[in-house]
Amino acid sequence: MSKKLTTGPAIIMLVIPCAILVAFTHYPAIMALINSFWNNASSRRPSRFVGADNYQAMLEDDRLMQVLINSTIYAVGTVPLAIGLAIGMALLVNSRLPGTAFMRLSFFLPTMLPMIAVANIWLFFYAPGIGLASQILGLFGLASINFLGQTETALGSMMFVAIWKEAGLFMIFYLAALQSVPTNLKDAAKLEGAGRVRVFIDVVLPLLRPTTIFVAVNALINAFRLVDHVVVMTEGGPNNSSALLLYYIYEVTFRQRDFAYGATLTVLMVVLLGFLAIIQFWVLNRKAHYQ
Template structure:
């Protein structure tokens, strides 16, 4: 009997590993192996026709001395500091709005979510028409009220904010769906008890609804932060990092180093720095919110 039980257990374990095998192969091929490759490239120097040579942290020292890299880091930090909180607050506001009962609620939900389903390149082309200096819709509206337009994507002062607007427009509707699902999962008994205790809608939102939405908020903020550091599609269509690297972000700079300049070693070091930066930001968010999030 024990031998039969042991054979059954080993058979179940083998079946479980066989079921996991396709996912493990995909993870190894497209996640773990590229990560290992980036780590290897980051500490080796490569040149055509020359065997790779170990370089230690030389590539990382070169990154610290690279003015374009420092500019990309500053741009990305500003980009994240603006787009993440604005997208999250706007998504919450839209979810609270469309969660109420009134005529036309479905159409309003569709309008808020429509930018999310548009391909990123198509959405960027739409905004390219808005931002065009001569025939753009934005400058025409300004001209209608007597205000001179400007080259939104060709000015170092407005190129990065113009990208931020596109990202907020694109992502707020996506995050709204998560907030809407979380709002609909709150029990009516809790909301009714809150109405009895506090007639003020603002008080209920601050002390009842928002604490219940804390797990969703953490999920949304972490995803918004990751998205802020992996933007590349809009840059191809709108600015290509210009003018004068005013809108260059880290992932776009990584793409240029790896595929335009064919420098795998430098790109590997930049990849490691980007991954470490994302891990630190996400870890800091979890640490700051560890005592404020309660799962039901």
């Protein structure tokens, strides 16, 4: 009787999260895969099976190619820089410098803000002529730049915003990892004559590899699933120069009402993210040290 009383709540606590996971993750993914093999229904014409026609259309979609290039540039530009900045900030706030508590709050504050609020803040920052960026350029005698209105600068401007917002979150993980590094290993390296830089490269950085795997995978997923500040800041423009993959899926599905092609693009994103995550685990996990 007592065994039933103890296992009952455990089963309930296991079933509920699994049911939520299936309902909101696995089931939508399976339905997206199924819908990608059907055409778009209308009030006069029901949906019918079209096989791989949607995937054929995807291969011939020139705009999708531009979106994938933008997403690749965005991921390659934001993920390493955000991780590097997060490590630097974690080292700074983990030191014995005065004011580290204030620095932790300052670095983490952008992460606490909703992306919509962040996007609106940076809209004022990038505003040509009156924004803070234009004012700073004016101090050096440089002309004002429409950062979000030019194809050469729109994507880079959004990448800067993402790095500014996400680095503080990643800093928390690296700070926890730094505080768990055994001090005896660092002391042993110092006794061997290693300087601070050599201790960090040879001792600390390898021990941070599991954290880097976790952060890199999450940063890559965030880079491809970003949509809110694209909608607020550029709407994918100008001339699709800042359109990312999830924004394109949103536009196709909810603005153009092409649910079948939107499901096909969703399958592409899931497969792409899974493939990239596997590569990251394979590359970074080979020399990871787990305690």
